[in-house]
Amino acid sequence: MAKISVIGAGNVGATTVQRLAELELGEIVMTDIVEGLPQGKALDLIQAGAIKGYDTSIIGTNNYADIADSNLVIITAGIARKPGMTREDLIKTNSKIISEVSRNIAKYAPESIVINVTNPLDIITYIAMKSTGFDTKKVFGMSGVLDSGRFASFIAEELKCSKKDVQTMVIGGHGDLMVPLPQYTTVSGVPLTDLLPEDRIARLVERTVNGGAEIVELLKQGSAFYAPSAAIVSMVEAVIKNSKRILPASAYLEGQYGQEGIYFGVPVKLGATGVEEILELKLDENQYEILRKSSETIRNVISQLKV
Ligand SMILES: NC(=O)c1ccc[n+]([C@@H]2O[C@H](COP(=O)([O-])OP(=O)(O)OC[C@H]3O[C@@H](n4cnc5c(N)ncnc54)[C@H](O)[C@@H]3O)[C@@H](O)[C@H]2O)c1
Numbered sequence: 001m002a003k004i005s006v007i008g009a010g011n012v013g014a015t016t017v018q019r020l021a022e023l024e025l026g027e028i029v030m031t032d033i034v035e036g037l038p039q040g041k042a043l044d045l046i047q048a049g050a051i052k053g054y055d056t057s058i059i060g061t062n063n064y065a066d067i068a069d070s071n072l073v074i075i076t077a078g079i080a081r082k083p084g085m086t087r088e089d090l091i092k093t094n095s096k097i098i099s100e101v102s103r104n105i106a107k108y109a110p111e112s113i114v115i116n117v118t119n120p121l122d123i124i125t126y127i128a129m130k131s132t133g134f135d136t137k138k139v140f141g142m143s144g145v146l147d148s149g150r151f152a153s154f155i156a157e158e159l160k161c162s163k164k165d166v167q168t169m170v171i172g173g174h175g176d177l178m179v180p181l182p183q184y185t186t187v188s189g190v191p192l193t194d195l196l197p198e199d200r201i202a203r204l205v206e207r208t209v210n211g212g213a214e215i216v217e218l219l220k221q222g223s224a225f226y227a228p229s230a231a232i233v234s235m236v237e238a239v240i241k242n243s244k245r246i247l248p249a250s251a252y253l254e255g256q257y258g259q260e261g262i263y264f265g266v267p268v269k270l271g272a273t274g275v276e277e278i279l280e281l282k283l284d285e286n287q288y289e290i291l292r293k294s295s296e297t298i299r300n301v302i303s304q305l306k307v
């Protein structure tokens, strides 16, 4: 049985544990720095198993030693943004937290695959890779599955059709310069570009790019966690079941898309060893230009990091 550890027992962490437990994907450890928080939530989730019908082992702890020998570790520790903030505004606080979290992962779970969720996503994933010292293929970030889910949801709403039939892809940085790809979007095999005119697609693209901020503004404190946890679990499932799914992930680039030495959202093949392949898609000039701008921003921040 797989051992899955979730670092951070806040909104994203605890909801992820709930979804994993309900699917009985493995035994789970949930950690946090706040005393009693992971323990209390674990107890609650264990008791929910008697009603929902799962027997998943869930340990809540403040002790990193309990993540020992995890197959997979999910990082959700750190602060979330408030209205008016960008994800990049979180870098100072979250980079310190993740350096410490990553050193503990390297110490106690040196063989694990690491999925980072903490923002700013692409930069924090880079810090997690550097601070664990793990192979780049074993450390990746969750962003594109969430952003694609949002795009699919807006498309289904616009077409008044089922979300189940929409297949799409969002790549690039997890920020204001992400790149939804209408030309790789289909509804039950029918190209989106045959179903909606350009201006309506452009509105859906814009709403997707601002999808996280839209929720932050509504919540007033904290950010989204139901869709993010669903996205995390689909990536976890691909790794645990070695299912070789093609999903967008923040992956370490070594020349793909003209980029080197940064983490960036791209379509990957996910399996038991992590990122098994990076797929290169043909983009239009405008999309390449957004990717270039976005990668420059990420590269600038990385060059100032001390990791
Ligand atoms: N990648 C994505 O698409 C995506 C989606 C949603 C949220 N996020 C990010 O995920 C992070 C968490 O969001 P949230 O809504 O769960 O926040 P939250 O405030 O609800 O929970 C964060 C938890 O981290 C804990 N924590 C802080 N420092 C820690 C440490 N050193 N060790 C262990 N735990 C520690 C806190 O005590 C808290 O319980 C944020 O940075 C947010 O921006 C990313």
Ligand SMILES: O=C(O)C[C@H](O)C(=O)O
Residues within 6 Å of the ligand: 080, 081, 087, 119, 146, 174, 211, 212, 213, 215, 216, 223, 224, 228
């Ligand atoms: O928007 C945020 O700050 C959280 C997350 O990155 C999201 O897209 O929901």
